[in-house]
Amino acid sequence: MKKNEICPVCGKETEGKVPCPHCLTDTTRKIRLLYLWVICVILAVLGVGAFLMHVKASGEEPISISQIDTWMDYSHNLIEGTVTSGPLYGRNYISFSVSDFSSTDPEISTIEVRVYSPAFEELLMERRIPRVGDRVKIFGQTRVLSERDKMMTVSLASDIKIQPLSPVVSTPSDVLRNVALLYKRVTIEGVVTSMRALGSANIYYISDGSSEIQLYVPLGLEVYVEKRPLGLEVLDRVRITGGVSSYKGTPQLMVGLFSDIEVLGKEEPKLVRLSEISENLIGSYIQTSGKITLSEAVGTTTSLKITRRILWLDDVNMPKAYIEEEIFQTLPPETKRLVRRGSSIEFVGKVEKREGKLVVTFVGPQIPNVLEGEFLPPIAENLQTLEVDILATVAGRIVEISTREKGLLPPDRILMVESPSGLVQKVLIPNFVYERLPDPPRAGENINTVGKISVVGGEKVLHVCSIEDIWRV
Amino acid sequence: MESLAYLLWGMLGVLAGSCLSILPGLHPLNFAGLAVVIYIAYPFNPLAFSLFLIGMLVAYSVVGIITTTYMGSPDDSTFYMVFPNQKYLLYGRGEEACLLSGLGAIGAAILLVAISPAAPYLFQVFRRLTTPHFAWILIGVVVYLLMSEWPKDWGSRKKTRLGRLADGWSSLVAGIFVFFLSMILGFIVLNVPVMPPDRAFQNILPVFVGFFAMPWVLMNIFSNPKVPEQSKSTGIYAGWQEVAHGTMAGFLGGTFAAFQPVITAGVGGVLAGHATSTRGDTSFMVSGSAGRFAYYVGAFFLFWVPLLHLTRGGMAWVTSMVYQPRSSSDFWLLVATIAFTTLFAFILLVLLSRFVFSKMVTRISYRKISIVAMMIILAIVFIFAGATGLLLLVITTGLGLIPPMFRTRRLNLVLGFFFPIFLNMAGLGEQIACWLGGY
Numbered sequence: 001m002k003k004n005e006i007c008p009v010c011g012k013e014t015e016g017k018v019p020c021p022h023c024l025t026d027t028t029r030k031i032r033l034l035y036l037w038v039i040c041v042i043l044a045v046l047g048v049g050a051f052l053m054h055v056k057a058s059g060e061e062p063i064s065i066s067q068i069d070t071w072m073d074y075s076h077n078l079i080e081g082t083v084t085s086g087p088l089y090g091r092n093y094i095s096f097s098v099s100d101f102s103s104t105d106p107e108i109s110t111i112e113v114r115v116y117s118p119a120f121e122e123l124l125m126e127r128r129i130p131r132v133g134d135r136v137k138i139f140g141q142t143r144v145l146s147e148r149d150k151m152m153t154v155s156l157a158s159d160i161k162i163q164p165l166s167p168v169v170s171t172p173s174d175v176l177r178n179v180a181l182l183y184k185r186v187t188i189e190g191v192v193t194s195m196r197a198l199g200s201a202n203i204y205y206i207s208d209g210s211s212e213i214q215l216y217v218p219l220g221l222e223v224y225v226e227k228r229p230l231g232l233e234v235l236d237r238v239r240i241t242g243g244v245s246s247y248k249g250t251p252q253l254m255v256g257l258f259s260d261i262e263v264l265g266k267e268e269p270k271l272v273r274l275s276e277i278s279e280n281l282i283g284s285y286i287q288t289s290g291k292i293t294l295s296e297a298v299g300t301t302t303s304l305k306i307t308r309r310i311l312w313l314d315d316v317n318m319p320k321a322y323i324e325e326e327i328f329q330t331l332p333p334e335t336k337r338l339v340r341r342g343s344s345i346e347f348v349g350k351v352e353k354r355e356g357k358l359v360v361t362f363v364g365p366q367i368p369n370v371l372e373g374e375f376l377p378p379i380a381e382n383l384q385t386l387e388v389d390i391l392a393t394v395a396g397r398i399v400e401i402s403t404r405e406k407g408l409l410p411p412d413r414i415l416m417v418e419s420p421s422g423l424v425q426k427v428l429i430p431n432f433v434y435e436r437l438p439d440p441p442r443a444g445e446n447i448n449t450v451g452k453i454s455v456v457g458g459e460k461v462l463h464v465c466s467i468e469d470i471w472r473v
Numbered sequence: 474m475e476s477l478a479y480l481l482w483g484m485l486g487v488l489a490g491s492c493l494s495i496l497p498g499l500h501p502l503n504f505a506g507l508a509v510v511i512y513i514a515y516p517f518n519p520l521a522f523s524l525f526l527i528g529m530l531v532a533y534s535v536v537g538i539i540t541t542t543y544m545g546s547p548d549d550s551t552f553y554m555v556f557p558n559q560k561y562l563l564y565g566r567g568e569e570a571c572l573l574s575g576l577g578a579i580g581a582a583i584l585l586v587a588i589s590p591a592a593p594y595l596f597q598v599f600r601r602l603t604t605p606h607f608a609w610i611l612i613g614v615v616v617y618l619l620m621s622e623w624p625k626d627w628g629s630r631k632k633t634r635l636g637r638l639a640d641g642w643s644s645l646v647a648g649i650f651v652f653f654l655s656m657i658l659g660f661i662v663l664n665v666p667v668m669p670p671d672r673a674f675q676n677i678l679p680v681f682v683g684f685f686a687m688p689w690v691l692m693n694i695f696s697n698p699k700v701p702e703q704s705k706s707t708g709i710y711a712g713w714q715e716v717a718h719g720t721m722a723g724f725l726g727g728t729f730a731a732f733q734p735v736i737t738a739g740v741g742g743v744l745a746g747h748a749t750s751t752r753g754d755t756s757f758m759v760s761g762s763a764g765r766f767a768y769y770v771g772a773f774f775l776f777w778v779p780l781l782h783l784t785r786g787g788m789a790w791v792t793s794m795v796y797q798p799r800s801s802s803d804f805w806l807l808v809a810t811i812a813f814t815t816l817f818a819f820i821l822l823v824l825l826s827r828f829v830f831s832k833m834v835t836r837i838s839y840r841k842i843s844i845v846a847m848m849i850i851l852a853i854v855f856i857f858a859g860a861t862g863l864l865l866l867v868i869t870t871g872l873g874l875i876p877p878m879f880r881t882r883r884l885n886l887v888l889g890f891f892f893p894i895f896l897n898m899a900g901l902g903e904q905i906a907c908w909l910g911g912y
Binding site: 008009010011022023024025026027029030031032033035036039040042043044046047048050051053054055057058060061063071072074075076077078139141 | 566572597604704710712713782798799801809813
């Protein structure tokens with residue numbers, strides 16, 4: 001720049017100085033506006049490229065489930081696969097498992113999907129419930145605790161696309177044998193032979209005469225969706241359309257709604273008196289009745305849980321009725337209350353042999369006919385003179401209460417009961433009975449107790465079997 | 474056709490964002506708040522809404538430079554470029570400052586679009602590398618920035634040794650003092666509900682406006698600088714190397730800030746500036762606007778990267794409530810929208826700068842402009858944060874005035890304010906908040 005030259009920016013004389021002393025412009029370097037627009041064009045070209053990529057890219061690109069790792073925690077992804085388990089229902093959600101079999105390890109290629117309210121209700125209204133075997137495409141947020149523990153939450157019903165699988169007609173035996181039916185939908189027919197009640201579901205056993213398959217019905221379906229009990233009864237003949245899932249390697253049928261289960265009729269059980277039960281009937285379902293002379297609760301050595309109830313019917317020599325506690329708990333409250341000493345009961349059971357004795361196993365689901373009544377075994381003057389497993393009543397005043405240690409559990413209680421004749425007899429109250437007594441007896445009180453005679457420490461005692469069998473006088 | 478309509482939504486976002494971003498004191502989070510209110514009242518296509526938001530964000534990053542240059546009202550991402558921008562303004566080169574800053578933003582946009590094909594893989598690697606180390610990286614950043622402050626030359630050498638020692642330490646001590654005061658403020662504002670519950674999401678607005686915008690506006694009111702006639706720019710008087718250097722440094726810092734939680738564009742910019750030896754007004758302006766663009770737009774971009782879905786920044790959080798990117802198709806639509814909206818915003822920046830603000834700033838006294846800016850800031854803070862917000866604004870303005878008075882870094886304000894979050898990440902925040910009576 002020469003002397004007296006004018007600065008192109010501020011228009012003042014620079015006196016040959018660079019940068020300009022007035023505006024500090026270094027006029028030796030300049031990027032012309034044209035180049036700025038060239039840069040803009042470059043950006044525009046890149047933008048067009050990106051736009052073409054957008055047009056070319058597919059709108060839906062599911063990722064493989066095994067690819068979802070802990071780094072994708074909270075990310076949103078689209079997955080595609082087969083429903084392999086479910087649906088389970090909660091108060092405000094439905095959940096099911098989806099697998100795309102992208103890994104040889106099924107846990108890695110499986111994800112649990114949860115659909116929350118209001119999408120949950122929308123799916124229900126539209127009857128779009130993903131069932132085992134259905135192909136699904138789901139967009140949602142993934143929560144990943146580990147590669148084997150991942151979940152996807154869905155908040156929009158429209159984010160779930162279901163391609164239902166048509167069911168094939170099959171039989172329980174075929175479903176159990178044919179691995180090709182795993183994660184397929186089937187329609188089978190069979191008879192309900194029993195039930196197991198779990199904390200979160202009821203498992204019904206459906207038999208075709210040669211094999212039994214499990215039908216898994218989540219309690220949430222009864223409580224939150226259908227809002228009524230399923231109402232299946234033992235020996236009901238049913239037609240079920242469900243998906244074949246697998247639990248610990250055993251095929252299991254899963255249904256989405258009660259409408260997947262159709263009751264076709266009922267198999268009538270044989271009417272058999274208790275005295276007529278013989279080994280010939282082992283394995284068959286019978287309808288029998290009797291008067292309950294003792295309701296014996298059976299506990300465990302490791303907890304205070306009651307595992308089953310044994311009903312002594314009519315006579316001590318008659319086959320006893322076994323009711324698993326989980327089945328007993330499915331009975332209506334009034335029925336449960338009535339199943340006690342003195343009541344008459346009529347029920348359907350399966351004849352079995354346990355510990356060398358014939359027994360009738362009360363099978364669920366059913367509601368037995370129970371009529372309230374009274375029964376009191378004879379008062380035992382001297383337990384030592386009676387035979388083991390005989391029912392008896394001991395009445396008198398408690399003179400002492402001692403304990404029998406049960407490890408870490410509360411101890412059993414042994415009551416020393418003095419009869420009016422002055423004889424002191426022992427009454428054993430097992431810990432799981434004693435701990436359930438709302439107001440346990442105390443020394444000095446007069447009581448009546450009913451139980452069976454058993455031997456403890458070489459001495460015969462009255463073994464109290466339920467909380468109803470001990471009461472104050 | 475549908476895709477073109479989405480692009481148009483982005484352009485509309487630029488127009489709306491431009492109107493808002495020239496109001497001093499407004500932050501993208503306020504934009505997001507306004508946009509959500511509109512969306513709730515009049516719901517429309519969520520993807521269109523998301524692209525509308527990116528348009529607003531781009532406008533804030535590009536057109537918002539006008540506020541910094543002509544009104545001297547910076548925010549946390551522009552406070553360290555306000556000085557060179559205003560210097561240019563006072564030499565009649567405001568338009569050129571806008572062009573330079575716009576060029577930085579365009580450069581950052583080009584880099585962002587260019588790395589898009591590699592983004593799904595690149596950021597996954599970064600995420601895996603850095604996530605387990607967030608806490609100590611952030612605390613390390615604070616320690617580095619506090620230790621890297623250099624004594625300021627006050628222009629008058631003291632006669633005694635003690636005097637010279639005091640002189641040397643005055644700005645450094647002031648910097649540490651500011652850091653600790655902001656940290657205590659951070660513990661209070663971030664742990665105790667200062668704002669009423671219905672305005673709780675705006676509790677940071679008065680803090681940042683007080684830290685950065687208000688002190689500068691007050692200083693402009695009191696100093697009342699004479700703004701000369703602004704020359705029409707026929708180009709940028711700078712070298713390509715400076716521009717390229719500034720753009721790269723800004724992009725690096727902005728992307729780092731976008732990726733790391735809590736780090737702001739300003740912090741990222743200073744770190745990148747140090748790392749790449751950025752010096753000179755030109756580089757500062759270019760890197761500042763590139764960093765700001767990479768920070769705001771980059772954070773939103775990360776949310777759309779397939780297989781990454783990193784939710785960073787208020788705008789991404791707001792978007793996540795209504796829309797989740799579903800595929801690479803969405804991602805590329807966003808990238809295209811970023812490119813075209815940046816171009817549109819740049820054109821608006823040039824037009825507004827040349828035909829509106831460069832004329833306005835010479836016709837109206839700078840003091841008046843600053844007073845108007847201050848009134849707008851006060852009104853915005855009152856609207857968004859109420860009377861409590863104004864009280865907080867007064868306190869933070871006091872704090873924000875310390876750095877220019879003692880010529881220490883304003884950055885310490887941000888670092889101190891967010892330090893409780895760093896401590897939370899290290900698992901220490903709650904205990905210290907208890908000691909301070911925060912719980």
